[in-house]
Amino acid sequence: MFKLSAKVNKETFKLAMKECVKKAWIWDNKENFTNAVKWKKDRILEIDADANFDDENEFSESAESIDIFSAYLNIDSLDENEKEEFLIRWNSAWDSETGFDPELFAGETIEDGNAFGDKVREYFDMKNIIANDKRANKKITVNLDELKFFEAEQKTKKLLDEDNCEYIYEAAFSYDDEKIRTRCDVLKIKENKHVEIIEAKATTKVKAEHFFDLMYQVFVLEKCGFIVDDICIAKINSDYVMNSDLIITAKTFGDQAKEFINQFGKIKYEEIEEFVKSDFEVKYDNNSIEVELEKLVALDYLTYGTNAKRPTLKDELKMFREKFDLDQIFITLSNYLKIKPENGEIPEFIHNKKCTLNYNKDRAGNWDHGFNHEQYDNCYHVMNWFDKNEPGFWNIGKFKRALKSHVIRNSKSPYFKDYESLFEPSIVLNNKGESFFEKNRIARRMFEVYDLKKQYPDDESKWRIIDFDNIEWINNLLSVYKEYPIYMYDFETAKWAIPRFNLVNTYYQTPFQYSIDVIVDENYDYNKPETMYHYSFLSNEQNTDPRIKFIENFIKDSFKHGPGIYVAYNKSFEQGVLRKLAMMFPKYAKPLAYIIQNTVDLMDFFTSDTKGTGRPAFLIYHPYFKGSYSIKKTQPSLDPSFSYNDLVINKGDKASETFRKFVDGRIPKAAWDLKVKEGMLKYCDRDTLAMVVILKKVKELMEDYNGKN
Known part of the structure; x- marks a missing residue:
């Protein structure tokens, strides 16, 4: 019998499935987060819980990484107005029915998500009106957005019993004494407990986290006895240009602009x-600004990725379930989330070298544990504390964080200051028995300059700042x-x-x-x-x-x-x-x-x-x-x-x-x-x-x- 030992909310599930159970545990509740903050402050653990960029290659001068964990640690450095605004958003985010979502905590992201969610509801309202013109039995759409979860759940049951609703917005479902519960952005109601789930995302493409989001919703609804016929992402059509006759024929809007200039x-x-x-x-331009919903909203039934032959989200979920037992995954995650620190002690699993419950696809599209590679200790989300401000392996650009973690965990020290060379025997080798830095010019250049600074700390002219x-x-x-x-x-x-x-x-x-x-x-x-x-x-x-x-x-x-x-x-x-x-x-x-x-x-x-x-x-x-x-x-x-x-x-x-x-x-x-x-x-x-x-x-x-x- 399916029985969970602790609540598993949707955001926690997504983090555990896509990234790391340790990251999911930290962000699952305020108590865990508060403990993690203390362990970081006490220099016991180094936590990279919400870094957005894999490496400096993804840096854009116009876009800053929003590191919420670090922001919270440095909250006292904010002025009073900024601090008050931060704490209001912070406390509100923890009250979310689906769990704390670090990515949605940033102000603009929430506003964009809400704005697009409104447009998606308008879009399906319009579809329902068009459908009603062609059928005798008129259907309605109902928005439960303003209701608390329990009220929304009761209203959802009532609407399903009445059988006159085409779309429910923010329909609510729960199972196992609300240990799992979800709300669906758009639920299309069909006969005999058949439904379709449409998840609204203010994005131009389907992402891995969207797949796991839908996976969670399908799982909850099936436990409640429903049959989910299809799932899709309602995304933004990036080719839609407001009040313009421009047709995007190139790969992207930016590519077309390049062709125009050329x-x-x-x-x-x-x-x-x-x-x-x-x-x-x-x-x-004096033309009125009016969004054309049928051009703005795009329904995408295909899974994430770039492969032109990628399967639908529904088929992707089927392939996943053929290989993995979702019931067991939920039970395993629930057991981790049940663990509480005793007397402030760090739970043993936090020290795992791999990201448990991380799932990913290989290049052929086959599912596996994302970090299921014996040769590397891949988890960079939670590690033994080290100072990221001290020059060392963590600072090397164009070097994947998973490999940085492996080198730091298995070498003498994370810092350049403790080595005479990047090729010392005390630095772990890659799975081919070769140095990670033989072909990494950036690492060698960084080490060269730092080593000269170490030798001549007061003579900057000898640091080889210029690459001779x-x-x-x-x-x-x-x-x-x-x-x-x-x-x-x-x-x-x-x-x-x-x-x-x-x-x-x-x-x-x-x-x-x-x-x-x-x-x-x-x-x-x-x-x-x-x-x-x-x-x-x-x-x-x-x-x-x-x-x-x-x-x-x-x-x-x-x-x-x-x-x-x-x-x-x-x-x-x-x-x-x-x-x-x-x-x-x-x-x-x-x-x-x-x-x-x-x-x-x-x-x-x-x-x-x-x-x-x-x-x-x-x-x-x-x-x-x-x-x-x-x-x-x-x-x-x-x-x-x-x-x-x-x-x-x-x-x-x-x-x-x-x-x-x-x-x-x-x-x-x-x-x-x-x-x-x-x-x-x-x-x-x-x-x-x-x-x-x-x-x-x-x-x-x-x-x-x-x-x-």
Whole structure:
């Protein structure tokens, strides 16, 4: 007989199935989480419970990882308003009927999920109205969203008995004294206890966690005696562009924008000179903003992945159950969740080297335990404590966290300081008996610089910050900056799941702010603003498309000193924003294309280009980078006198969320003008000034090198 020893909520189940039972245990309830915080503070365990990025290769300058665990640990560093806002969301999240979801804790994610959920309900309301026009027995739709779980469960039973309902939104079901319980975003009612489950996700593709979400719902409903005929994800159609005749024929919206720009070929300044010098004005779009539900909402019945022949979600679930016993999985997970710390002692299973209950598919689509590999100790979610701020194996970019965990667990020390070489016998080898670092240039470069710092702690000139073996690469990159003017530019963007303005698609990166620092000769000094020119823009209008005045001001400011070299940090982001602007506002495409074509990437001094030119990573590397090439690490390392610490708004995600609140009316205009606007301008301005700092410091390093050689 199926009987659970402890409650298994949906979010806990998803975490355990996709990632790790230890992570699931920590986030299952406040008591467990509080214990985990204490063990981390006491330096007993290192917990990587909600890191979003596998490695620095996934870094985007415009998007910050939201580390909730670390945020909670550092809550006392927040100002009173931020702390109060954090705790309100924090306590509310723990009261969720389905369990605490770390990913949904971030503000924008919740808002987007709720907004799309509303649109999905409108979509099925519309489907029901159309169906009613063709049938004699009219059906209704009922939304139970406002009801508490018990009330919703009773109402669900009543509606099912009455047999006149087509769709129930937030239908509630439970089994085994509510040890498992779920609510279905959309439940389609059929005859004889047959149903279909539609899960609404504010995403453009089906993900692994969505599959496990539906798996849980199917399991609960089957225990309650229902037959689930089909399951699907109601997702956002990324090809839908609000109030536009544009048809996405390329793979993505971004790919189509690239094709649009490529059609111009190489643009000469003479082609755009007259236009950019004119006093042009970009007109506002006066068309009403109205979402077309049939174009926005897409029902996806296929499982996650990229294989064109991938099975349906229903067939995927069938294949999973043919190999694994779901009853036993729930019982096993329940037994883990039953475990409570006695006298503050850490439960034994927390020390497991593998992620129990983690399930994944291989490349052929066959199911197995995701970390069921004997040669590696793969769990990186919970490990014995080590200091992540101390340079070591954990900081190595483009090195999977599962392998980092294995090396740290099985080597003498996690820190570089305890080794004379990366090839010491005390460092574990890979499953082929070879060093993990033989072909890992990033690791070798990081270790080389750190080792020299260890030998000469007070003489930075001996740290080999410049990669002497690749001087030609550095000279080639620097040669671009010999021409003036140099326009250093940076954007801030905001995005919405539901298109917020005309001529945008879902999660369109909407630019609302820029900063430009213009270097006109070699006598520039970032400590003396008068040696450069500075231009900035910030949209200050609510319920108004910020791109209109952005385009107008950006083009004018970008040619104030004639054509030049344009510099971004992580240029693929800024170029992507400009390409989409050009495609959606073709009248201004050529000057935007000129900027795109003449933009270079300041980040090239730090990142590799293994698929293109072959440029190696970290031509410039300072030990304080700690393996990162984020501007938040590179600039302060090269010149600690400049940082973001004095700013009220000091991260890109915070700027984006703040502007979004303003546009949506959650920050009053008066408060924006009085308190917020100045902080927004200072943050974006600091980014371009940081870029000037980096260029100046790289040039100084090379001048010092050339003077000695």
